[in-house]
Amino acid sequence: xxxxxxxxxxxxxxxxxxxxxxxxxxxxxxxxxxxxxxxxxxxxxxxxxxxxxxxxxxxxxxxxxxxxxxxxxxxxxxxxxxxxxxxxxxxxxxxxxxxxxxxxxxxxxxxxxxxxxxxxxxxxxxxxxxxxxxxxxxxxxxxxxxxxxxxxxxxxxxxxxxxxxxxxxxxxxxxxxxxxxxxxxxxxxxxxxxxxxxxxxxxxxxxxxxxxxxxxxxxxxxxxxxxxxxxxxxxxxxxxxxxxxxxxxxxxxxxxxxxxxxxxxxxxxxxxxxxxxxxxxxxxxxxxxxxxxxxxxxxxxxxxxxxxxxxxxxxxxxxxxxxxxxxxxxxxxxxxxxxxxxxxxxxxxxxxxxxxxxxxxxxxxxxxxxxxxxxxxxxxxxxxxxxxxxxxxxxxxxxxxxxxxxxxxxxxxxxxxxxxxxxxxxxxxxx
Amino acid sequence: xxxxxxxxxxxxxxxxxxxxxxxxxxxxxxxxxxxxxxxxxxxxxxxxxxxxxxxxxxxxxxxxxxxxxxxxxxxxxxxxxxxxxxxxxxxxxxxxxxxxxxxxxxxxxxxxxxxxxxxxxxxxxxxxxxxxxxxxxxxxxxxxxxxxxxxxxxxxxxxxxxxxxxxxxxxxxxxxxxxxxxxxxxxxxxxxxxxxxxxxxxxxxxxxxxxxxxxxxxxxxxxxxxxxxxxxxxxxxxxxxxxxxxxxxxxxxxxxxxxxxxxxxxxxxxxxxxxxxxxxxxxxxxxxxxxxxxxxxxxxxxxxxxxxxxxxxxxxxxxxxxxxxxxxxxxxxxxxxxxxxxxxxxxxxxxxxxxxxxxxxxxxxxxxxxxxxxxxxxxxxxxxxxxxxxxxxxxxxxxxxxxxxx
Numbered sequence: 001x002x003x004x005x006x007x008x009x010x011x012x013x014x015x016x017x018x019x020x021x022x023x024x025x026x027x028x029x030x031x032x033x034x035x036x037x038x039x040x041x042x043x044x045x046x047x048x049x050x051x052x053x054x055x056x057x058x059x060x061x062x063x064x065x066x067x068x069x070x071x072x073x074x075x076x077x078x079x080x081x082x083x084x085x086x087x088x089x090x091x092x093x094x095x096x097x098x099x100x101x102x103x104x105x106x107x108x109x110x111x112x113x114x115x116x117x118x119x120x121x122x123x124x125x126x127x128x129x130x131x132x133x134x135x136x137x138x139x140x141x142x143x144x145x146x147x148x149x150x151x152x153x154x155x156x157x158x159x160x161x162x163x164x165x166x167x168x169x170x171x172x173x174x175x176x177x178x179x180x181x182x183x184x185x186x187x188x189x190x191x192x193x194x195x196x197x198x199x200x201x202x203x204x205x206x207x208x209x210x211x212x213x214x215x216x217x218x219x220x221x222x223x224x225x226x227x228x229x230x231x232x233x234x235x236x237x238x239x240x241x242x243x244x245x246x247x248x249x250x251x252x253x254x255x256x257x258x259x260x261x262x263x264x265x266x267x268x269x270x271x272x273x274x275x276x277x278x279x280x281x282x283x284x285x286x287x288x289x290x291x292x293x294x295x296x297x298x299x300x301x302x303x304x305x306x307x308x309x310x311x312x313x314x315x316x317x318x319x320x321x322x323x324x325x326x327x328x329x330x331x332x333x334x335x336x337x338x339x340x341x342x343x344x345x346x347x348x349x350x351x352x353x354x355x356x357x358x359x360x361x362x363x364x365x366x367x368x369x370x371x372x373x374x375x376x377x378x379x380x381x382x383x384x385x386x387x388x389x390x391x392x393x394x395x396x397x398x399x400x401x402x403x404x405x406x407x408x409x410x411x412x413x414x415x416x417x418x419x420x421x422x423x424x425x426x427x428x429x430x431x
Numbered sequence: 432x433x434x435x436x437x438x439x440x441x442x443x444x445x446x447x448x449x450x451x452x453x454x455x456x457x458x459x460x461x462x463x464x465x466x467x468x469x470x471x472x473x474x475x476x477x478x479x480x481x482x483x484x485x486x487x488x489x490x491x492x493x494x495x496x497x498x499x500x501x502x503x504x505x506x507x508x509x510x511x512x513x514x515x516x517x518x519x520x521x522x523x524x525x526x527x528x529x530x531x532x533x534x535x536x537x538x539x540x541x542x543x544x545x546x547x548x549x550x551x552x553x554x555x556x557x558x559x560x561x562x563x564x565x566x567x568x569x570x571x572x573x574x575x576x577x578x579x580x581x582x583x584x585x586x587x588x589x590x591x592x593x594x595x596x597x598x599x600x601x602x603x604x605x606x607x608x609x610x611x612x613x614x615x616x617x618x619x620x621x622x623x624x625x626x627x628x629x630x631x632x633x634x635x636x637x638x639x640x641x642x643x644x645x646x647x648x649x650x651x652x653x654x655x656x657x658x659x660x661x662x663x664x665x666x667x668x669x670x671x672x673x674x675x676x677x678x679x680x681x682x683x684x685x686x687x688x689x690x691x692x693x694x695x696x697x698x699x700x701x702x703x704x705x706x707x708x709x710x711x712x713x714x715x716x717x718x719x720x721x722x723x724x725x726x727x728x729x730x731x732x733x734x735x736x737x738x739x740x741x742x743x744x745x746x747x748x749x750x751x752x753x754x755x756x757x758x759x760x761x762x763x764x765x766x767x768x769x770x771x772x773x774x775x776x777x778x779x780x781x782x783x784x785x786x787x788x789x790x791x792x793x794x795x796x797x798x799x800x801x802x803x804x805x806x807x808x809x810x811x812x813x814x815x816x817x818x819x820x821x822x823x824x825x826x827x828x829x830x831x832x833x834x835x836x837x
Contacts, residue, residue, distance in 0.1 A: 062605030069604060070633070070669050098463025102603070109666050195467050195510075197474035225478065251659065258517050261478050 064088035067102075069109045076121030077332075078108035081139045095132050099125030099193045104133060107253035120144055120333050123253045125193030127186065127320045127328050141325070141332050141390070146429055148336075148391040155326035155336050158393035159302040161295070167402050169292025173409045174343045175381065178288035179301045179398065181338040182281035182329045184320040185312070190330045191255040191280060199262040202282045209311035210266050210275065217304055219268035221277075224260035240265055242279050255280055255330070272297075273304050281329050281338075294343065294405075298398050326390060336390025341401045344370055347408060348380030349415040355423050359411070362426040363404035364388055384408065388429065400427065461502040467510075472496040475510075477517045485740075486516035486529030489547040503540050505597045507533030512541055515600075515661035522657075528552060528741050531661045533601030535594070535728050535736050549733075549740050553798040562734035562744050565801035566714060568707040574810040577700025581817045582751045583789065586696035587709045587806065589746040590689035590737045592728040593720060598738045599663040599688060604670070607686050611670040614685045617719040618674045625712055627676035629685075632668035648673055650687050663688055663738070680705075681712050689737050689746075691716075700751065702813075706806050734798060743798045749806040750793025751813055752778055757823035758816055759788055763833060767819075770836045771812035772796055792816070808837065 068087050071079040082105065090101045108121025122140060124130055130137055138150050148155075169177070184190060185205055188198045207221045222231055235241035244259045245251055267274040276284040285308070287301035309319060320328035326336035350356055360367055368383040369376040377383075384405055386397045411421040467475065476495055479487040490513065498509040516529025530548060532538055538545055546558045577585070592598060593613065596606050615629050630639055643649035652667045653659055675682040684692040693716070695709035720726055728736035734744040758764055759775075768775055776791040777784040785791075792813055794805040819829045 062603070062609070066605035066608065067603055069666065073633075094462050096462075097466045098461070106665060109669075110664070193463075195470060195475060196477060197467075197470035200474065252665075256518070257514060257660075258477060 064091050067091060069105070071109070073112045074108070074121070075113035075115065076108050076111070076119045077140045077143050078105050078121030078136070079113070080143065082136055086135050090133055090135060093132050095126050095128040097126050097128070097189055097193065099129055099189070101133055101136070103193065103254070104129060105136075107249055110252040111249055119249060120331055122332065123192045123255075123330050124190055124328070124332070126189040127184070129190075130325060130328065137332060141335065144333055145336070145390040146388070150324050153391065154323050155390055156393040156396075157321070157326060157337070158395040159305060160395060161299045161302040161398075163395045164295050164298055164398055164402060166406060167293070167295030167298065167398075169294060169343065169345075169402075169405060170409055171292045173347070173412065174292035174294075174345045174405065176288065176290050176344045177292060177294040177297045178286065178343070179294075179298055179339065179341040180284060180286040181301075181305070181340075181394075182284050182327070182334055183305070183308075183338075184282045184328050184330075186318050186320045188282070190282070191278065192253045192330060196258050196261060199258070199278050203262040203264065203277050205312060205315065205317055206275070206277055206283055206308075207264070207266065209308055209315065212311045213268070213304070213307060216270055216300070217268050217273055217307065219266055219273070221264055221266045223262075223264040225263075227264075235265060238267075238271060240267060240271075240274055242276055245280070250280060253330075273300055275308075280331070281334070292343065294341070294398070294402055298341070302394070334389060336388075337392070337394045337397055338389060339394050339397055340385045340389075341398045342368075342383055342385030343401075343405055344381055345384055345405060345408065346379075346381050347412050350408060350412045350421075351377065351380055351382060353411075353415065353421070355421070358423050359408070359421075360384070360404075362424050363407060364400055364427050364429070365404045365408075391429065461506045461508065464500075464502055464506075464508050468500055472499065475499065477513070479517070481520050482516070482529070483521035484516050484519070484527045484529030485548045485551050486513050486544070487520075488551065490544060494543050497543055498541055501540050503534050503536040505534050505536070505601065507537055507540075507597070507601050509541055509544065511601065511662075512537060512544065515657055518660040519656055527657060528739055530740065531600045531738050532598055532736070532740070534597040535592070537598075538733060538736065545740060549743065549798070552741055553744070554796070556799050558732070560799065561731050562798055563801045563804075564729070564734055564745070565803040566710045567803065568703075568710040570803040571703060571706055571806055571810070573814070574703035574706065574806070575701050577702060577751065577810070577813060578817050579699040581754045581820060582700030582813065583754065584696065584698050584752045585700055585702045585705045586694065586751070587702075587705055587747065587749040588692060588694040589709075589713070589748070589802075590735070590742055591691040591693060591713075591717075591746070592736050592738070593690045593725050594728050595725050596690065598690070599686065600661045600738060604666050607666070607670040610690050611672065611685055613720065613723060613725060614674070614683070614691060615672075617716055617723075618683060620719055621676070621712075621715060624678060624708070625676050625681060625715065627674055627681070629672055629674040631670075631672040633671075643673060646675075646679055648675060648679075648682055650684055653688070658688060661738075681708055683716075688739070689742070702749070702751070702806065702810050706749070710802070741797065745797055745800075745802045745805055747797065747802050747805055748793045749809045750776075750791055751809070752789055753792055753813060753817065754787075754789050755792075755816060755820050756788025758820045758829075759785065759790060761819075761823065761829070763829075767816070767833060768792075770834050771815070772808050772837050773812045 064087055065084065068084050071082065094100050103125060105122050107123055111119065113119055120140065141150050142148060185202050188194060188202055210221065213219065222235060232241065242265065245256045250256060263278045265274065265276055272287060272289050274286040285305055287297050287304060289297055312318065327338050329335060329338050364387045365384050366387045370378055370381050370383050386401050388397060407424060414421050472492055472495060476492050479490065495509065502508050511533055512530045515531055519527065521527065528548060530545065550556050593610055596602060596610055618627065618629060621627065630643065640649065650673065653664045658664060671686045673682065673684055680695060680697050682694040693713055695705050695712065697705055717727055735746045737743060737746050772795050773792050774795040778786055778789050778791050794809050796805055815832065815834065819832055822829050
């Protein structure tokens, strides 16, 4: 079934590239008519594709050497990889929608970085950014994703959650389980570059599709501009509400423009499946619940994602995906699966053991505080999730988290009993 | 700064492109705006229902429809102009402008939007009005006798944009660096009381930084979303810096909210001296830029062209820090200020409250009156208010002193 879907996706790619050059946006029900035109449309598409990298000459009154950013104080992936030669090669190019290199790297120029955390320092403004600026993005991707080479490797996608085993954790240790990813709607620019019309179209397309979800996935949409005070308070209490980004990593990339226009939150009635619209990506999809049933969380995640994909395809849309980079998202760090599967788990003894970091490293896991990416742990409770995103499938990454968390809990139990623990051998990365 | 990658080895090309008639030449194709035109006006029009700024009050769908297909020669569009106003619905203390210019041509290409904004902001200024420039300090009467027991400091600032370059919301790193280089060259040729030194933001030592902070000279990366949403903080601190004379009475900011901000200041109440130094220094600087074929942006309708429409005309804010604890609590304080064509701020600047009864009092107008006229209002108005304060100290009434509307 998955293969069948992928083949349709490739054919649709041609059609959707043409769509982005036509005025028709919402009435994408004309799929049948366009299929008949397949031949000439494909030829037209190929012609356009030739020019995708050419772009129009930019206003450029100074040589590239005068425009090259001062990156001497910088410590991010963009700064490590942007040589003057690459800058000179790419600085006059634009994507078909007019997105430029200077725009893509602005966030990395404006945010030199952190001595301990190496940020990516670059974003994509649209799907084509990953092609037009490949000379810079490919090495960044390779560095950020531990050697994954987009020029020669293929990324596996696998959303068959039935393959997960041992996915039920000990509830005495695991307080909650969560899986998130992002999805972008092909044919519309990404948050750093999208116009108001495009952003509103993303909202329309996704909300329209979500209205078709049934059973335990039935839910409703709360637009940031329309929600009542009561609804807002409830969403805050549920820890669902997202705020206007304040992080300069995001604002300098232009992702907070026109806030809160066309932003919103959708969730199912059971509050176990949640979608953010038009925050850092077109959509962020989250499946979660209290306790340690990661298997059920991932089941719902896959089921929900596939259902949403089916619903948007019915309407003539599809997600951005290719076999080189997997799912296309705004930040290169989220390419591939865009998946972060994690738990909040009590590890008071293990976390004090000097071998804790090494154990996590070898298990290919990362720790965060329970407030998220920039927070510290409280009361020995950690957020433990997968390190990797690209080069392994969703099933592989979730199994890694399952195996890893089970191991950590085992260590904690052993330490409780006064027994010693072992540092596991490092897991191989690209399987 | 010897890295060849960081400085153009020659000054940028001359500004023939901006000469009259050159608007028809070399219009850059704006790929992104062409793409945007595939969407309808309705689909793109911003939601301004919660907004309270000058742009939001003026911008109709009709105006947006008319302007959205346009682009200045350097590629600035109406969406670029209004982004800051869309992202910032309002301000608790002031009615913000909500739009910026990206280059000199913005005021022409987007006049359907900017003329009414200018009119609202500048007391009904019409598209046919002419603005008078008068930087002859000798025309100022008085101003050397403000009581220093009340007037703690005096200051005059303005901005200047350098012709041939785009403005801070839009300029590239190459342009910004060229502006810096030109400015350093111009400023380092000043002599006498104007002899001074340039401190680039990314090159100063810790000791220099401490001193500039202690002198209240150092400007920071803008944090106000009014500025950041307009793109003025990009590439910070590249090509930004501060120049000041050895006496610390004449100061120039390079590449902050405008190409140049020029400030003359000193402790006490001798506004006459402050204004004289201001005028003389400005004119010396202008001569040097003109010699390099990069004079200041100016025209007889809008006066000096600056990034924010609120600073058009003179771009001048002349003010004092003055102790008015009694007058400031008087019921008629606001009315007195309005009649005198003055505005109050806290001593921390535009977004602050007053501390200890000390206020920053300055001219409210920028466009439609000259530099001399505006500073005259400050000098006369502050003198009157200090006299009122003295009366109130003695327990006397000030009703007879309330001025007529100027």
